[in-house]
Amino acid sequence: MSEGPTYGFDTLQVHAGARPDPATGARQTPIYQTTAYVFRDADHAAALFNLQEVGYIYSRLTNPTVAVLAERIATLEGGVGGVCCSSGHAAQIMALFPLMGPGRNIVASTRLYGGTVTQFSQTIRRFGWSAKFVDFDDLDAVKAAIDDDTRAIFCEAIANPGGYITDLDAIAGVADAAGLPLIVDNTSATPYLCRPIDHGATLVVHSTTKYLTGNGTVTGGAIVDSGRFDWSASGKFPSLAEPEPAYHGLKFHETFGPLAFTFHGIAVGLRDLGMTMNPQAAHYTLMGIETLSLRMERHTENAVKVASWLETHPKVAAVTYAGLPSSPWHDRVARICPKGAGGLFTFALKDGYEACVKLVDSVNLFSHVANLGDTRSLIIHSASTTHRQLSEAQQVAAGAAPNVVRLSIGIEDADDLIADLDQALAKV
Incomplete structure (x- = not known):
């Protein structure tokens, strides 16, 4: 949608990110079922690979159907950008990937989906990461769990399974005081019921499998970037603030500003982890969101x-x-x-x-x-x-x-x- 009027949620859930197909005029977003994309010339290809120009290279990284979905979810959440991936669990790993390193930890709510508890208590240890689980109604306990190696705070807006609602404003205050990003899983609430960024969240993750798709047909995940966190302030986030060897020393935060996390998620996260959403899944989810x-x-x-x-x-x-x-x-x-x-x-x-x-x-x-x-x-x-x-x-x-x-x-x-x-x- 072009810049101009400020649209309501019901309008954005139908139109955000979508435009008539320039080749055919198709009104519904097409399923771009393709692996790769033809470059205009050698200079165009080089510019894309150097992150000097935005475009399509290979569908592990970006795909036009998936891009519409990422923009729509980010718009509904009030973020600056988004990255879609293969599942909600993939979204959680991709959200942590630029932030963490061996020996680093996150502080997580005890009230989480069981699969997330297992992922954080067991699986991430294979990367050298760890998690401390705390009752997020006890703010003093949350503060006490944070140490020099903590790199994020994680919770669910409406927790699965019990429907517990996290006091996001209070937790965001703790995160801000510690100079840490707050990651909120908004799967159970959706941006219709709750917009965590409005309450201080840095990143929002979704299992798009659930309410966003709404019809039990496909799996998917998404990460939305608020664009509000200063990744260079503390020296704790070198992947985003320091030179990236794979891109000739490019500094993501310096180069892309508020979109640093989003570009890193695509250019490094999807490139190397490969947890890609397929375009048919994106299409089903786009149709679901229209009635969210x-x-x-x-x-x-x-x-x-x-x-x-x-x-x-x-x-x-x-x-x-x-x-x-x-x-x-x-x-x-x-x-x-x-x-x-x-x-x-x-x-x-x-x-x-x-x-x-x-x-x-x-x-x-x-x-x-x-x-x-x-x-x-x-x-x-x-x-x-x-x-x-x-x-x-x-x-x-x-x-x-x-x-x-x-x-x-x-x-x-x-x-x-x-x-x-x-x-x-x-x-x-």
């Missing part, structure tokens, strides 16, 4: 109805949904997620682990899958699946205790969802 606000409104509306009903059920011990007045995080909804608390939450059953298993096996309308953010309502017992690799103490800290079931509420008729849960609970 409509879907998130229904997800949230339905979640309020289902969570309110569950809270009164005699077999339910507790419901974690932040959209309920009884939630300890309810006061954060208006400030952090003013359009609602989303469609993800958990509830605990009084009869424990076996009751959860029986419930999951008894639903009809809910789908028992390891996913969230689909138009369909989904159910899973996290302790035996997505959080199975964690200790029970870690499960409890993450909001996935053995007696807890996670729901991802879809866009069906809420009364039908309640009826399905009612008949399933009757069998527990």
Whole structure:
């Protein structure tokens, strides 16, 4: 879209980044299913490889379909640029890649998706990185966990599985005081419900697999750069501030300014890690985003109805949904997620682990899958699946205790969802 009027979210989710195809006039963004691109001449090729000119070289790095998606997500998040990749987990590694080095650590919330806890507690150690897990409601503990080797602070805006809402303003204050970037996973909230950059985040990551695509068809990830962090101030981020040998000593921050992280993510991250999003996946996600606000409104509306009903059920011990007045995080909804608390939450059953298993096996309308953010309502017992690799103490800290079931509420008729849960609970 050309510069000029300031458009609303509903307009941007349809139009941002997209223009009629210059060759054919096609209105929908084409799937550019190509590996490579023809250079105009030798000088053009050299300029592209030297990062002196922006364009397309090879689809591991950039692709026109994927580029539209990156621009659209960045626009919706209020960032200056974005990089799309193959999955949400890939996005997390790519977000950390320019910041970290052997012996460096991150401070991460205890309330994270189980796969992220495993990635940060186990897998990143193979790179010589480490993570310290802290309750992000305890700001003193977050501050105490930061040391000279800390390079980032990481949390989820609306945490999976419990729907816990992080006080992003408070955590951003801690990050700013320490001179560290705050990375926020905004998968569960989406930019419709929460824009972490507005609350001080440096980088925003997504599993585009979830709500952004919304139809359970493809995997993908994205990193959005706020463009507001000074990568040269502290000397802690040499990949962005110091000469890059692979580009004849180019300094990314000095050369690209607010877009330093974005250019590094493409020119080094995608080049060397190769965690590329394919253009068909980008196409499905672009189509999904066109209805994001409509879907998130229904997800949230339905979640309020289902969570309110569950809270009164005699077999339910507790419901974690932040959209309920009884939630300890309810006061954060208006400030952090003013359009609602989303469609993800958990509830605990009084009869424990076996009751959860029986419930999951008894639903009809809910789908028992390891996913969230689909138009369909989904159910899973996290302790035996997505959080199975964690200790029970870690499960409890993450909001996935053995007696807890996670729901991802879809866009069906809420009364039908309640009826399905009612008949399933009757069998527990």
